[in-house]
Amino acid sequence: MEPAVRFLLTLAAFPSWLRSFLAFLVQNILHDSITASSMRLVNNKSAADVTFWVSQRDDYRQEFNEWFRSQGCAALIAPTSAIPATKINGTKMVGALAVSTFLYNVLDWPVGVVPVTKVRKGEVMEESRWKGKEKEGYSWMFMDQVYGKGNVYKEIMEGGEGLPVGVQVCSLY
Numbered sequence: 001m002e003p004a005v006r007f008l009l010t011l012a013a014f015p016s017w018l019r020s021f022l023a024f025l026v027q028n029i030l031h032d033s034i035t036a037s038s039m040r041l042v043n044n045k046s047a048a049d050v051t052f053w054v055s056q057r058d059d060y061r062q063e064f065n066e067w068f069r070s071q072g073c074a075a076l077i078a079p080t081s082a083i084p085a086t087k088i089n090g091t092k093m094v095g096a097l098a099v100s101t102f103l104y105n106v107l108d109w110p111v112g113v114v115p116v117t118k119v120r121k122g123e124v125m126e127e128s129r130w131k132g133k134e135k136e137g138y139s140w141m142f143m144d145q146v147y148g149k150g151n152v153y154k155e156i157m158e159g160g161e162g163l164p165v166g167v168q169v170c171s172l173y
Contacts, residue, residue: 004142012042019043026141034139061107068172075171084119084165086156104170115164124157 011019019039027036045053068076079100104111125147146152 008038008042011039012044016043030141032139032141035141038139057106064107065172074173075169078168078170080113080166080168083153083156084160085163086160101168104168107172109170109172111168111170113166113168115166117165119157119160119163119165121161125153 011022014022019042023036023039026039027033081100101111127147131143131148144150
């Protein structure tokens with residue numbers, strides 16, 4: 001299981017006071033409000049909570065689909081991921097990067113992925129593209145694990161020449 005998912009599932013089993021305390025520490029000492037917010041949200045939900053959130057999702061689906069139709073679009077083209085395709089077993093700690101696919105899962109839209117280019121030798125992400133992104137709503141702890149000290153991105157890119165980089169084609173129809 002991916003370490004980030006295991007971390008959140010483990011937290012879900014903690015008593016709410018402990019989860020809240022740990023989230024307080026992460027937010028006020030480590031200054032990562034995104035991770036702290038995620039820590040507060042993972043817990044068991046009552047049937048009423050689940051019903052509420054399913055209703056929220058359904059309302060959002062309807063509102064988004066109405067907007068999409070009003071725009072006269074046939075499809076959306078969007079990035080598949082913030083990283084190229086990974087090597088086998090190379091997805092450690094990158095599940096959160098799949099956030100670009102979550103919208104279409106929530107909307108229950110069909111999606112196809114089309115390769116548009118390939119990773120070139122020596123291609124890397126410059127530190128300036130991810131450093132300081134916590135001001136834009138990103139988790140610096142996660143970004144540092146993937147792109148910085150954790151070397152996850154570096155491991156993906158090493159020997160990754162020729163791996164596909166694609167886009168998603170998504171549509172209501």
